[in-house]
Amino acid sequence: xxxxxxxxxxxxxGNNKKVIEDMNLDIQDGSFTVLVGPSGCGKSxxxxxxxxxxxxxxxxxxxxxxLVNDVAPGKRGISMVFQNYAxxxxxxxxxxxEFGLENMKIPKAERKKMVEEIAEIVDLTEYLDKKPQNLSxxxxxxxxxxxxxxxxxxxxxxxxxxxxxxxxxxGQMRTELIQLHKRLGTTFIYVTHDQVEAMSMGDEIxxxxxxxxxxxxxxxxxxxxxANQFVANFIGTPSMNILSKSMVEEKTGTITDERISYxxxxxxHAAMQVxxxxxxxxNLSCEIITMETLGSETLYLVNSDAGQFQVKSFxxxxxxxxxxxxxxxxxxxxxxxxxxxxxxxxDIPFQTPAREVRGxxxx
Amino acid sequence: MxxxxxxxxxxxxxxxxxxxxxxxxxIFYMIYLSFHDxxxxxxxxxxxxxxxxxxxxxxxxxxxVIRNTLMYTFFTVLFSISLALLMSIWLNxxxxxxxxxxxxxxxxxxxxxxxxxxxxxWIMDADYGLLNWVLSLVGLEKVPWLTDPNTALSSLxxxxxxKNIGYFTLIIIAGLQSIPKHxxxxxxxxxxxxxxxxxKITFPMLSPSLFFLTIIGILDSIKVFExxxxxxxxxxxxxxxxxxxxxxxNGFIFFKIGYASAAGVILLVILSILTLxxxxxxxxxxxxx
Numbered sequence: 001x002x003x004x005x006x007x008x009x010x011x012x013x014g015n016n017k018k019v020i021e022d023m024n025l026d027i028q029d030g031s032f033t034v035l036v037g038p039s040g041c042g043k044s045x046x047x048x049x050x051x052x053x054x055x056x057x058x059x060x061x062x063x064x065x066x067l068v069n070d071v072a073p074g075k076r077g078i079s080m081v082f083q084n085y086a087x088x089x090x091x092x093x094x095x096x097x098e099f100g101l102e103n104m105k106i107p108k109a110e111r112k113k114m115v116e117e118i119a120e121i122v123d124l125t126e127y128l129d130k131k132p133q134n135l136s137x138x139x140x141x142x143x144x145x146x147x148x149x150x151x152x153x154x155x156x157x158x159x160x161x162x163x164x165x166x167x168x169x170x171g172q173m174r175t176e177l178i179q180l181h182k183r184l185g186t187t188f189i190y191v192t193h194d195q196v197e198a199m200s201m202g203d204e205i206x207x208x209x210x211x212x213x214x215x216x217x218x219x220x221x222x223x224x225x226x227a228n229q230f231v232a233n234f235i236g237t238p239s240m241n242i243l244s245k246s247m248v249e250e251k252t253g254t255i256t257d258e259r260i261s262y263x264x265x266x267x268x269h270a271a272m273q274v275x276x277x278x279x280x281x282x283n284l285s286c287e288i289i290t291m292e293t294l295g296s297e298t299l300y301l302v303n304s305d306a307g308q309f310q311v312k313s314f315x316x317x318x319x320x321x322x323x324x325x326x327x328x329x330x331x332x333x334x335x336x337x338x339x340x341x342x343x344x345x346x347d348i349p350f351q352t353p354a355r356e357v358r359g360x361x362x363x
Numbered sequence: 364m365x366x367x368x369x370x371x372x373x374x375x376x377x378x379x380x381x382x383x384x385x386x387x388x389x390i391f392y393m394i395y396l397s398f399h400d401x402x403x404x405x406x407x408x409x410x411x412x413x414x415x416x417x418x419x420x421x422x423x424x425x426x427x428v429i430r431n432t433l434m435y436t437f438f439t440v441l442f443s444i445s446l447a448l449l450m451s452i453w454l455n456x457x458x459x460x461x462x463x464x465x466x467x468x469x470x471x472x473x474x475x476x477x478x479x480x481x482x483x484x485w486i487m488d489a490d491y492g493l494l495n496w497v498l499s500l501v502g503l504e505k506v507p508w509l510t511d512p513n514t515a516l517s518s519l520x521x522x523x524x525x526k527n528i529g530y531f532t533l534i535i536i537a538g539l540q541s542i543p544k545h546x547x548x549x550x551x552x553x554x555x556x557x558x559x560x561x562x563k564i565t566f567p568m569l570s571p572s573l574f575f576l577t578i579i580g581i582l583d584s585i586k587v588f589e590x591x592x593x594x595x596x597x598x599x600x601x602x603x604x605x606x607x608x609x610x611x612x613n614g615f616i617f618f619k620i621g622y623a624s625a626a627g628v629i630l631l632v633i634l635s636i637l638t639l640x641x642x643x644x645x646x647x648x649x650x651x652x
Binding site for chain 2: 073088104
């Protein structure tokens, strides 16, 4: 087991094309850390740098208390599960699992025992002598997992391991991986572009954009307390609604805090007229443009004089209605500055606070 | 509905007829001729049964021809593939120099065999040849490349390898480049030493390419004709006489058509056995994705 530290790490390809810039990252020993971000954000590169598959242009990588910049990938105590599994196609399942052990010069009898134990755990015993191409996607995934586990590494690394599986299997593997992490207690680093995976699996989420860490925190912290507009947009489906200052001011009066340029709120926090209304909030009369019914919830895209935004409601869908009044509670508002960074305020920063609402239908 | 039954046969008939007349018929005609004595001109073909085969198998010259052919084939394929493998591992990199060398090595493949034969006759000429001139520069004795029975077959093998290597290299490089990079990354994380990485990953993943090259290499070498016909005419002292040249010599120089046909039947049998062997034995050990 080991903690991992990146200190001022930069990575550039070719002519100054910087993929990662001056990154500082601490991954706690035994944590399940998920690196998440849109494609091209540098999450896979970060992972490959930790594994030693890519060199860094500058900076230091520490695993445990060892500086590993010049340590070969196989000697870093890391096992990796690849997106496309990277199983050796010419070897049987047993051969695949055993390959790393043979390289470590573990005696044959012991190897056999280890392989059979692992096969038992991942439920592959009857497939040990099959070739990977005769297995289903889920089974291949388990072979890759077994191959990683059998080496008893200090750190497990996963590079979008579930993206080649169908939705149902993905859900199942997600649970299995969480259980595996609980049982092994080893450090897990997991890369995904899927925020649902990130939120549901990680005990720590690192959100990346364009080679920079946007926020590193626990999943619910990231959701409730985004550090900036990027995180607010990236986490949560649908993403946070962002309205510009001037549009909001028309409804609420001047915003007193000069740092604020944008006001955001989550679609699920906006209350529609039929629901129990929040104590105080911004009231908007809106027109429903589209409606998506998802069973337990309904998504509306609405148009108001403060702009277009989305509302998520858990009430029965409003099939006939075209016009609705929507209240956005004051205490659920997020404020951002011109750079998109979060502005934290003590009090509600409006000159004339919005009209008090007392459970009555608003005009 | 009777017409519908015949329709498919009607449509494939042209292809079948061409195939029967130009591919199957000559084979059967050759087998027919191999049981006869015929001089190509006379209207009489004397039936001699297995006489031609008896003569062939008891002819020390024919046995030498078979030996020459097998030696030529074995060493040509062996050296072509192993040198091409080394070459491709060296050339499988980015950079203009590597592309240039790749192109240069490939160029013999597009030259006609006749030109190649003429070129090498000059290079290997005992008195005025390039090779012996180079040898004399470093103070070595002249080698009678093509005129000594001990070296002539080896010289022809060198020419064949020189011609094959570019094409073989190209195929192997294509094979190397189709090996997924992530396999090597997985191997790196599995702490695989370089030699084992080659033996356990690169080589097995290359096996389809190597298998293909072995097949075409053997078929090509067994049927070698042009270089021998132009450079050595089977000599000196029968030392470079191979099966196809021997068939040509007996058929079209000595007009022993029945005898040549019998040798042709033996070539057919050898090629058929080899083809069966490839697909029965080798294909089991070859990995296709």
